[in-house]
Amino acid sequence: MAPIAIKSVLISESVDPRCKSILEENGIRVTEKQNMKKDELIAEIKNYDGLVVRSATKVTADVIGAADNLKIIGRAGTGVDNVDVDAATKKGIIVMNTPSGNTISAAELTCALLISLSRNVPQAVISMKQGNWDRKKFMGSELFGKVLGIVGLGRIGKEVASRMQSFGMRTIGYDPITPPQVSASWGVEQMPLEELWPQCDYITVHTPLMPSTVGLLNDESFAKCKKGVKVVNCARGGIIDEAALLRALESGQCGGAGLDVFVEEPPKDRALVEHPNVISCPHLGASTKEAQARCGEDIALQMVDMVNGRKLIGAVNAQILVSTFTEESHQLIRLGEAVGALLQACTTSNKPLSSVQITTLGDSMKTSTSYLSSSVLVGLLKHDGCCPNLINVLSLSKEAGIKCLIFKKNLTCESTLQAIGAVQGGVPVLLELCGSVFRQPVSLAGSLLFFKAPANPQLLSSVAGKNLM
Numbered sequence: 001m002a003p004i005a006i007k008s009v010l011i012s013e014s015v016d017p018r019c020k021s022i023l024e025e026n027g028i029r030v031t032e033k034q035n036m037k038k039d040e041l042i043a044e045i046k047n048y049d050g051l052v053v054r055s056a057t058k059v060t061a062d063v064i065g066a067a068d069n070l071k072i073i074g075r076a077g078t079g080v081d082n083v084d085v086d087a088a089t090k091k092g093i094i095v096m097n098t099p100s101g102n103t104i105s106a107a108e109l110t111c112a113l114l115i116s117l118s119r120n121v122p123q124a125v126i127s128m129k130q131g132n133w134d135r136k137k138f139m140g141s142e143l144f145g146k147v148l149g150i151v152g153l154g155r156i157g158k159e160v161a162s163r164m165q166s167f168g169m170r171t172i173g174y175d176p177i178t179p180p181q182v183s184a185s186w187g188v189e190q191m192p193l194e195e196l197w198p199q200c201d202y203i204t205v206h207t208p209l210m211p212s213t214v215g216l217l218n219d220e221s222f223a224k225c226k227k228g229v230k231v232v233n234c235a236r237g238g239i240i241d242e243a244a245l246l247r248a249l250e251s252g253q254c255g256g257a258g259l260d261v262f263v264e265e266p267p268k269d270r271a272l273v274e275h276p277n278v279i280s281c282p283h284l285g286a287s288t289k290e291a292q293a294r295c296g297e298d299i300a301l302q303m304v305d306m307v308n309g310r311k312l313i314g315a316v317n318a319q320i321l322v323s324t325f326t327e328e329s330h331q332l333i334r335l336g337e338a339v340g341a342l343l344q345a346c347t348t349s350n351k352p353l354s355s356v357q358i359t360t361l362g363d364s365m366k367t368s369t370s371y372l373s374s375s376v377l378v379g380l381l382k383h384d385g386c387c388p389n390l391i392n393v394l395s396l397s398k399e400a401g402i403k404c405l406i407f408k409k410n411l412t413c414e415s416t417l418q419a420i421g422a423v424q425g426g427v428p429v430l431l432e433l434c435g436s437v438f439r440q441p442v443s444l445a446g447s448l449l450f451f452k453a454p455a456n457p458q459l460l461s462s463v464a465g466k467n468l469m
């Protein structure tokens with residue numbers, strides 16, 4: 001992949017100043033503009049190659065549609081649910097995050113909410129400030145010996161588990177990806193949700209927000225819980241269904257909730273925030289000096305590493321690019337694109353080919369097959385008005401109805417058009433085209449003119465001119 005040029009970046013939220021400094025030290029122009037309305041962002045975004053956001057900027061399909069020069073959206077934090085990743089991918093824009101920078105901070109806030117719930121700390125504080133001394137009202141219960149259910153055993157779930165184990169809690173959990181033996185090694189017994197709900201005194205959720213996690217805790221699951229269960233959501237609003245939570249709080253099925261996140265932020269509907277058994281924060285999980293310093297620094301360094309062609313870290317929609325940061329991969333990508341463009345040029349139709357078979361030969365090609373085949377598709381699809389790159393080409397070729405088959409060994413090819421290429425001396429060359437073998441490999445650079453005729457020196461001079469013979 002040719003290095004991605006990022007000359008200007010817009011930071012649209014409060015991101016640690018290290019982010020701006022690092023980008024500027026690396027020759028990238030930075031503009032900071034916070035609290036932009038959607039229309040303002042749409043008007044502004046076309047001026048930038050890069051955008052850095054936290055969770056408040058909604059990078060919707062409209063914004064992406066207007067982002068004519070945008071090559072990267074950097075999320076200084078974990079969740080990318082405020083970015084339309086599909087729209088970005090289709091437009092060939094990399095989406096990158098810094099998922100571990102705020103793990104500890106989010107885990108610590110979760111623990112703070114769990115502890116606060118057990119001892120009514122926030123409610124007691126408010127009562128004291130109002131001049132009261134109410135010891136009876138705020139009778140709590142120990143966490144020691146209680147069961148904590150952790151739904152989502154990734155980075156934050158794991159850190160919450162070890163911290164709450166030190167309070168003597170038994171930690172059980174569920175995660176469809178983290179293997180049970182892995183979570184067992186940090187003290188979390190996994191089980192299906194059906195078994196988990198009835199055992200928990202406390203439940204905390206740490207999953208991303210996606211269709212399968214919306215309303216994970218809903219009327220049905222609350223009904224399966226112990227009466228008085230206390231819940232915490234420091235992940236994303238909506239993982240605990242807000243209406244169901246309110247109903248459970250009102251019926252006493254839920255004894256208290258600690259909420260850092262809401263479906264709508266800030267929440268216009270105040271019913272949950274104002275409920276006496278709810279303690280809440282304005283999305284503060286990552287709001288520590290340490291987390292912000294890490295995330296701001298990480299996103300800037302990741303962008304700079306990518307621009308300088310060193311490596312790609314944190315890309316959520318461009319896995320294919322990870323192995324394209326070597327000179328060898330650049331040569332193979334140029335080869336793939338040139339072969340794809342050549343095959344497309346050989347067709348008489350303006351439409352892209354409907355199916356393509358890509359065969360790689362040799363051990364050294366084993367790791368390059370995915371980006372090589374994608375680069376052939378880039379070459380096939382490159383025409384006026386279509387801007388394929390390695391990020392969007394699979395979705396563009398799917399839309400164009402191109403069937404792509406990839407083989408890692410030589411197969412008899414029955415294609416109407418066939419090109420064989422290689423990299424020789426660092427240069428992509430063509431060895432064979434539609435059955436014609438080039439004794440002298442043809443450098444795949446610049447403009448090429450192919451002329452098919454029987455081998456006849458006189459004919460050649462009539463085409464190429466005597467002086468070129």
Ligand SMILES: NC(=O)c1ccc[n+]([C@@H]2O[C@H](COP(=O)([O-])OP(=O)(O)OC[C@H]3O[C@@H](n4cnc5c(N)ncnc54)[C@H](O)[C@@H]3O)[C@@H](O)[C@H]2O)c1
Pocket residue numbers: 078079080099102103106151152153154155156157174175176177178206207208209212213234235236260261283284285286287
């Ligand atoms: N409140 C904040 O300020 C704050 C800060 C950081 C992260 N977060 C949020 O916290 C959440 C977790 O972050 P993380 O860094 O631990 O993410 P992670 O990717 O490390 O872990 C998420 C885990 O959820 C699991 N999961 C996915 N679907 C599931 C399901 N249906 N049931 C159970 N588990 C499921 C995944 O397998 C994964 O192990 C994310 O939503 C993130 O956006 C919030």
Ligand SMILES: O=C(O)[C@H](O)COP(=O)(O)O
Pocket residue numbers: 054055056076077078079080102283285286287
């Ligand atoms: O997903 C995250 O990283 C957190 O929700 C933090 O969001 P923030 O950067 O807007 O505080």
